[in-house]
Amino acid sequence: xxxxxxxxxxxxxxxxxxxxxxxxxxxxxxxxxxxxxxxxxxxxxxxxxxxxxxxxxxxxxxxxxxxxxxxxxxxxxxxxxxxxxxxxxxxxxxxxxxxxxxxxxxxxxxxxxxxxxxxxxxxxxxxxxxxxxxxxxxxxxxxxxxxxxxxxxxxxxxxxxxxxxxxxxxxxxxxxxxxxxxxxxxxxxxxxxxxxxxxxxxxxxxxxxxxxxxxxxxxxxxxxxxxxxxxxxxxxxxxxxxxxxxxxxxxxxxxxxxxxxxxxxxxxxxxxxxxxxxxxxxxxxx
Amino acid sequence: xxxxxxxxxxxxxxxxxxxxxxxxxxxxxxxxxxxxxxxxxxxxxxxxxxxxxxxxxxxxxxxxxxxxxxxxxxxxxxxxxxxxxxxxxxxxxxxxxxxxxxxxxxxxxxxxxxxxxxxxxxxxxxxxxxxxxxxxxxxxxxxxxxxxxxxxxxxxxxxxxxxxxxxxxxxxxxxxx
Numbered sequence: 001x002x003x004x005x006x007x008x009x010x011x012x013x014x015x016x017x018x019x020x021x022x023x024x025x026x027x028x029x030x031x032x033x034x035x036x037x038x039x040x041x042x043x044x045x046x047x048x049x050x051x052x053x054x055x056x057x058x059x060x061x062x063x064x065x066x067x068x069x070x071x072x073x074x075x076x077x078x079x080x081x082x083x084x085x086x087x088x089x090x091x092x093x094x095x096x097x098x099x100x101x102x103x104x105x106x107x108x109x110x111x112x113x114x115x116x117x118x119x120x121x122x123x124x125x126x127x128x129x130x131x132x133x134x135x136x137x138x139x140x141x142x143x144x145x146x147x148x149x150x151x152x153x154x155x156x157x158x159x160x161x162x163x164x165x166x167x168x169x170x171x172x173x174x175x176x177x178x179x180x181x182x183x184x185x186x187x188x189x190x191x192x193x194x195x196x197x198x199x200x201x202x203x204x205x206x207x208x209x210x211x212x213x214x215x216x217x218x219x220x221x222x223x224x225x226x227x228x229x230x231x232x233x234x235x236x237x238x239x240x241x242x243x244x245x246x247x248x249x250x251x252x253x254x255x256x257x258x259x260x261x262x263x264x265x266x267x268x269x270x271x272x273x274x275x276x277x278x279x280x281x282x283x284x285x286x
Numbered sequence: 287x288x289x290x291x292x293x294x295x296x297x298x299x300x301x302x303x304x305x306x307x308x309x310x311x312x313x314x315x316x317x318x319x320x321x322x323x324x325x326x327x328x329x330x331x332x333x334x335x336x337x338x339x340x341x342x343x344x345x346x347x348x349x350x351x352x353x354x355x356x357x358x359x360x361x362x363x364x365x366x367x368x369x370x371x372x373x374x375x376x377x378x379x380x381x382x383x384x385x386x387x388x389x390x391x392x393x394x395x396x397x398x399x400x401x402x403x404x405x406x407x408x409x410x411x412x413x414x415x416x417x418x419x420x421x422x423x424x425x426x427x428x429x430x431x432x433x434x435x436x437x438x439x440x441x442x443x444x445x446x447x448x449x450x451x452x453x454x455x456x457x458x459x460x461x462x463x
Binding site for chain 1: 306309312318335336339343346350351352353354355356357358368420426429
């Protein structure tokens with residue numbers, strides 16, 4: 001027994017070193033899978049507060065650019081107003097019901113919720129974005145996030161009282177499904193190879209699909225996270241993979257991850273029901 | 287300023303500079319400038335090794351909390367804090383220099399060259415271990431070796447700049463009255 005104590009005392013520093021390394025590696029391997037394992041909500045609140053201060057100062061310097069962006073966005077939205085359209089035939093006017101959902105909001109499926117970005121990274125291998133909107137402001141886990149031009153940014157993975165952490169598309173676990181806008185047969189999954197920010201790879205697209213450089217890739221709408229037609233990016237490089245009969249496609253993202261300021265989280269009101277149904281189907285199969 | 291206050295200020299400032307200045311600079315995807323571990327390089331000689339490692343872990347863990355990547359920087363910091371005393375023993379020139387000066391610097395280590403070796407080796411180890419842990423997840427090793435080397439060079443330039451900008455006065459102390 002005495003020898004054991006002597007041993008521990010003699011090599012205390014080395015043992016402490018091993019212990020701390022082991023703990024760090026435990027954190028590395030467990031964080032991505034179980035977001036709530038290491039009290040991340042508390043860490044979120046603390047760093048979120050500091051980030052908030054910083055972004056308030058930082059925003060001041062970007063006001064000019066932001067104004068321009070809002071201008072462009074306003075323009076785009078105004079162009080979509082029904083008032084702007086009129087059919088040429090005067091006897092046969094097109095009338096569109098301006099309220100496509102009832103007063104209880106029952107038919108609304110998607111709801112856009114704006115949020116401010118307080119922290120963002122592109123240089124790490126696993127990038128996260130922090131939003132200043134949390135559970136208290138009715139944001140939920142697993143909502144999709146797009147930027148002001150409807151370009152996909154990421155998915156909410158972790159949420160605290162006033163802040164939310166978004167797994168950016170620039171993350172090794174990020175995987176969303178996309179299709180070619182011109183050819184709905186060309187579907188595949190979008191991932192990041194960990195190298196260049198703003199460039200993603202689009203895999204599993206069959207060579208029968210019509211794809212060429214410059215084509216737009218949009219969300220497919222088959223997952224409950226994003227509605228159909230959110231811009232993901234444009235094809236930057238395309239070549240045929242001889243061994244698998246698929247294309248190897250590199251796409252440039254629509255969202256510019258270097259300067260995200262305001263984003264929209266998209267809530268799906270049918271999600272809970274879909275999840276419940278899938279859960280039921282799974283449990284029956286087992 | 288007492289050593290304690292000085293080190294607390296250093297800790298806070300280096301973390302803030304790292305996260306809010308250096309992390310916002312995007313030189314190239316191969317280069318990530320790091321300077322926050324200067325806190326470990328500048329820790330006093332008199333601090334015992336257990337504390338060095340505990341403080342290094344705290345430093346790394348703080349940066350990890352900001353970057354939402356728990357563990358990566360903590361592991362790298364603990365590694366260099368553990369190896370630091372061995373390196374100082376190897377590089378320090380004359381007997382008792384570590385008790386005559388407070389903390390490692392070009393002066394106390396007997397010249398710019400040994401000090402740069404000290405800083406260079408520790409930053410190489412820090413970057414190497416950090417990028418290695420990241421590479422384990424992606425598995426592209428050549429890419430990470432080049433990234434380690436380039437980032438080390440940039441970090442050394444930053445450390446040199448910090449040394450020149452914030453000149454640390456080092457009193458020579460003797461125990462012979």
